[in-house]
Amino acid sequence: MNIALLDVDFTDVLLIIIALLLVVIVAYIVSNGWLYTRSRRRTENLEDKPAKIITVISCKNNDYTIEREFQEGDFIGKVADKCPKCGAEMIISKIYTIPLESGQKPYKQSSR
Numbered sequence: 001m002n003i004a005l006l007d008v009d010f011t012d013v014l015l016i017i018i019a020l021l022l023v024v025i026v027a028y029i030v031s032n033g034w035l036y037t038r039s040r041r042r043t044e045n046l047e048d049k050p051a052k053i054i055t056v057i058s059c060k061n062n063d064y065t066i067e068r069e070f071q072e073g074d075f076i077g078k079v080a081d082k083c084p085k086c087g088a089e090m091i092i093s094k095i096y097t098i099p100l101e102s103g104q105k106p107y108k109q110s111s112r
């Protein structure tokens, strides 16, 4: 009788553990899904913000650097125009985005 009662109790405990595990698993999946949606929304918000993509082109001889708006096909290491100072190849050294809200000028020309 006592053994039978113990058996019933053990099964109940197992059921409770399984139920708790299920709750934890469901909670984990739900929270993961929520985080995923949240991070996606955050990215979308970032994309909605006005930003400019700037391409920095530097002369191989480091005597001239130009920054201009990103153009399709730009990539770091790409050979761009000839240097107006020494005639050497100019290579894209940096590509970055700047938010337009910062009040900074979108792009500038500079020479070293």
Ligand SMILES: [Zn+2]
Binding pocket: 059, 060, 061, 062, 063, 064, 083, 084, 085, 086, 087, 088
């Ligand atoms: Zn140069």
